[in-house]
Amino acid sequence: MLDALFRFFFDLSPIVFSQGEFRFAASTGSYVAAAAVAVAAALTILAYRKGHGRAGQRITLAAIRLAILAIILVCMFRPLLVVRAAVPQQNFLGVLLDDSRSMQIADVDGQPRASFVKGEFGANDRGLLKALSDRFTVRTFRFSSAATRTTQESDLTFGGSQSRLGAALSGVRQELAGLPVAGLVMVSDGADTADAALGEAILGLKAENLPVFTIGVGRETLSKDIQVGRVVTPKTALKGTTLMVDVVLSQSGFDGQKVTLDVEDEGTLVSTQQVSLPNAGTPASIPVRFTVNEPGPRVLRFKVTPQAGELVTENNAREALIDVRDRKEKILYFEGEPRYEYKFIRRAIPEGDNLIVTSLIRTADNKYMRQGVDGPDELIAAFPKTREELFSYRSLVIGSLEAAAMTGDQLKMISEFVDRRGGGLLMLGGPRAFAEGGWTGTAVADVLPVVLDRSRLQPKGTVMRLTIKPTRAGAGTAVTQLGANEQASAEKWSKLPSVTAVNRIDAVKPGATVLLMGTDESRAERPMLIFQRYGRGKTFAFLPQDSWNWQMDASIAVDDLTHENYWRQLLRWLVDGVPDQVEPALTTERVEPGEGATLTANVVDPSFVELNDAAVMATVTAPDGTVSDVPMSWDGEHAGQYSATIPTKAPGWYEAKIDATRAGKSVGSAVTHFRAAPGDAEYFDATMHAGTLRRIADETGGRFYDAANTSTLADDLRYTGRGVTSVEEHELWHMPIVLFLLVGLLCAEWGYRRVVGLA
């Protein structure tokens, strides 16, 4: 609309103005006319200095008259727009057609986006392609993951599982290098599914001064759609772990509607709940709870049942890969005095569980009892004295034990256990814990999530009696889930018996999160379970000294598993994500079949010092059972980091077992999995992304067109200034806008005179 208006007034396309150079072609007559205009201007000023009317009225009339004279003067100097126009049929034009699956979405008057592409670019004698072919030698490409030449309509399948706009533009630019190219035309919905930014491709185009004219196909909002926008899951989890996952839902056209949100573990329903959809345009985060009980690589599918009238149903589900580990994870629990809390925490983890609580309890001065040890030598000299020994555990629980029971080096080791080894540390409340146990100012105090203040201790012999409830942040974590759903869980917390605490904590560290809050008898609130990440690990503080009341209290039924579940979930969180000596990572859990998967591994020695001289090999088992060895090399940049690209062929699961050795001795090994499968990213955020396409056009010097308004494209492309061009001069004095201005000013003068009574 604006474009048409511009053309009506200026007689030329906006791009001619943006590409052209403004000049005057003055002749001798122009200067004579200038002299005449100068005289007329002088006479105007003289005439309006005195006379009828007030000064302000006369100034306004003089200004209008002078403006008319100025326009006439400019026209007498023959203004020109000099522009370089492409010589017909002497230049090439690259046309890129989006061939991805999102083009099948029928959001254009019930027609798929692809129908526009076929209608306008399906054959040389059709629509836009004909208009372009009349002026240029057109090279047509189709693209999804990369651009390939296409010569016939049947090449377009609209089945590509990704849209990599940047890769397509760079590919076409390189293919047409050396030819006189007027520009590129990209027809797409603009949904870029590439991980890499577009910026690099745009820089290449800018360097060659190659403009891209983009045509956006599709609607910028879908009338009716529900989308599972994002699901954040841990990469690995211990078998039997209950996970709380936030599922982000967004929708349009279904405000407030109730839908079913299901979670399937390889086809088995593991969670289902009714949720109310948020308002349109406002994504809502829905906490979902489920337990992973089956070991191995598991694809979890989070889905909302498709609703009637939805334009895209493929975006109603998201998949996430979780490597469920069925292995024993050892926690070291060091308790400083005999107490019931110790016994009941141990009881919460049954024999045969994937968690092993190896405990050391000090029963008297220099007298220890060991439980859950692997052999007679484990912890024989009480708490570990070397990093190798301590770091062999994945997490550490410190009970009611005073800091003075540790040497300075042991305190430092515990701090490094969290910071460098990436372990989990949990300090429990008790008479000898926290500030009351002299931990203030130690290396361990630095890593704890609470602020220890030796000047504000709980008075000896006094206890706080508290009722505990999850905070808002805590309610979104698995550890506080005591019921089948959010409501049941909240009800359970409200009925739990009170506990006592003997440690006063007034403040938590700035980066810490309070998950459980206690209310004491004076209604004051005290943080009870606090969490923070520290370095590579995480730390927790749990203040109550008798959570076993949640098991023993007379109000608790014998078969109530509240206490057990709480501790299992907390201890599982404690070991969750704790790295091994060989820790694998994948840049993405899924690659397109045929593409390479980038596998990295962090390799450290038993004291978790990075190794750069290890021999690291990935043994890859493909879906068809073939096994290949891929050596991994140190990346030369990050200490201890090795990487390799694993090629894929057939779709399916790939298993990579990474073995690291050093000087002939094994450092460790790890197994990870990834999938080669077509992605479904095309259906997410599947609206037409005008912003992306506009950015490509604007930054490269091209223009963005809506699919419904492309009539000027072919003409506009003539004025890119690239390729074989000839110079065109466009006279501007006879633009309609000049006439309108003159007539307008004359009318304004006459009208003003009428209004002020000077006519």
Add this chain to the structure above:
Amino acid sequence: MDPLEPRAEYDGRFAFTRIRVGPGVDLANGRFGRREPPWMHDFPRADFHFLKILSELTFLKTFIDQGNILTLDDPDLAKFPIAYMSEPGFWVMNDAELAGLRNYLLKGGFIIFDDFRGNHVDNLVVQMRRVYPEAPFVKLDATHPIFHSFFEINALDPRSGYYAQMGDTEWLGIYEDNDPRKRLIAIANNNHDLGELWEFSDTGYVPVDLSNEAYKFGVNYVMYAMTH
């Protein structure tokens, strides 16, 4: 001091918790010719002497001169997961007490039966069969961890008990789920009386060695129950 009222208000510390059983006790004309019911034997000196020893020897935080006397159906019993019953040979209980003890043991509680002799064990076995029919009392030997939880008691002498003249001393236990790999939920000193030996440990009425041994068993029981 009224022994029927609880006195150690729970604050996280260990309190000696003596079980009061009844009816069946005639306080006015006790069948033993004294005004003390069987469950109260050796109270309070045994209890407080034992607490002092526990406190001195171990890092366990305890009340020193306060204890609790609770019935099996008292909700406060749940705050003290180790209980002591004297003279179980005269123990009878109502349904509420039965349910209270059963729940207590299933949830993680532990009970010590002491001070009984001769055929008193028969009543104990009958009563505990009512409470926990899943498992009977079994005889323990010196290899059991309960005898090594603090002191190393490497031999159990059947003639060492306070009532050895009434029969061999034996240490009987009930395993959770009747599974010897699991914890003991109860221990009984048949033909023995640790409480008596604790009570008079400061008087010279009983040999020091016997008192010492009695303390060792008591400390081990508590340490075991605190850790298993």
